[in-house]
Amino acid sequence: MPSNYWLKLYHEILDDPKMGRLDDHLWRRVIEFSLLASEMGTEEHELPIIEDMVWTLHTTEADIRHDIEVLRELEFLGDGPNGGQVYVLDWQAKPAALTESRNSAAYHSWRGDVIIRDLGICQACGATQGEFDAHHILPWAEFPAHRFYVDNGLTLCVECHKQVHAEMRQNGMG
Helix, strand or coil: CCCCHHHHHHHHHHHCHHHHCCCHHHHHHHHHHHHHHHHHCCCCCECCCHHHHHHHHCCCHHHHHHHHHHHHHCCCEEECCCCCCEEECCHHHCCCHHHHHHCCHHHHHHHHHHHHHCCCCCCCCCCCCCCEEEEECCCCCCCHHHCCCHHHEEEEEHHHHHHHHHHHHHCCCC
């Protein structure tokens, strides 16, 4: 692995708003896939075969295949020229599909509607002051058809939102 790979990856993550908008499970999977591709030693950032990734990441083939499909949709991954191998796409060349969705009027309207419905109260701790997030009950990346349904939202203060995602990660749910 090139010695500057770690530093480059670190700065690209910090500077990439698309990474910041991923749920915790997919954020981790992008990092894992990037590291696995770097271990392959090709300039094309080719991923290892699925069976090897299953073993290395201690997960199931179905989980890997699902995450690959979601990350293809979000344009973090792409198919190679021969169509058989999966590649981590160049960070700088990724389209802004995820960012555009989260910056859309539909997203901001959904977020506002969720917070209004919940009367600006954190549904976990009851806080009424501070900054609030609208949390997707069915994860954003996994359920695109449900992204803007108010019933799929829950008002959480920033701290509770972080805690919910930490617990989801701990339980392998995203």
